[in-house]
């Protein structure tokens with residue numbers, strides 16, 4: 001049985017992958033994180049928890065020792081250009097030096113240099129570093145999380161309008177839970193072929209289709225208000241979001257408008273044996289977050 005290691009294991013995705021593997025009876029699990037204390041409950045269930053920080057490459061040799069297959073969860077370090085890529089490269093180098101054989105990496109849909117998405121270059125160059133390494137790899141190009149719709153639709157419920165710069169461009173939203181299930185399956189498999197897989201929901205939806213679903217689920221009328229990218233940028237900046245996050249969100253919309261986020265794949269079903277959750281079902285399951293009783 002292989003020893004499976006998850007980096008960033010205290011984040012939302014990493015923790016969920018760890019839980020799924022433990023539930024499936026996989027007990028040779030190493031959880032690498034900057035904050036081991038947050039994983040005390042999973043340590044009590046049999047996972048080995050180790051301290052690891054990609055900004056401190058020296059920490060990675062000990063953290064990665066003995067791992068056969070490793071899930072590299074992309075980090076959220078957007079504060080300084082180049083930092084995230086340096087972190088991912090350090091992790092790949094350390095995994096190879098520690099004797100790991102295979103890396104599963106959480107990338108982004110259409111992670112190609114020509115993409116308009118501000119986050120695409122880091123992912124594209126991480127994929128390149130994997131291809132140049134001595135390891136075999138599975139690249140999971142996750143589409144945008146359906147979960148990301150909750151804050152924006154919550155605001156739209158309150159104001160009656162969902163403002164996006166995506167025009168009529170569709171997005172194949174996928175839930176974080178389906179991404180976690182897919183990553184867990186890829187990590188636990190014995191597959192060693194190099195593969196790049198799009199991870200998407202079952203359909204690509206436009207903003208107009210999303211507001212129609214949200215209207216049905218909440219019973220509140222929400223319309224789609226198209227805004228130009230500069231208007232969206234100004235609004236998000238005024239709301240106090242960090243500049244790099246503003247740029248990521250604005251360019252996701254622009255990418256959708258260009259059709260960069262619309263392909264639908266069968267990866268979730270193929271790897272997990274279960275169809276991905278629809279946006280309609282996800283919104284219905286989270287209705288209370290979209291239309292809290294205080295707004296009634």
Ligand SMILES: NC(=O)c1ccc[n+]([C@@H]2O[C@H](COP(=O)([O-])OP(=O)(O)OC[C@H]3O[C@@H](n4cnc5c(N)ncnc54)[C@H](OP(=O)(O)O)[C@@H]3O)[C@@H](O)[C@H]2O)c1
Pocket residue numbers: 007008009010011012013014032033034035052053054055073074075076077087106142143144145148176
């Ligand atoms: N497709 C999408 O819509 C979407 C949305 C949000 C994020 N993402 C990407 O997917 C990743 C996982 O999503 P999530 O929902 O789990 O995000 P999250 O909860 O914000 O997790 C952030 C992750 O970054 C890791 N990290 C940050 N700095 C690190 C460092 N110096 N060394 C090692 N790990 C570091 C954290 O690990 P520890 O804290 O355990 O060390 C944690 O796993 C995100 O980090 C981001 O790259 C995708």
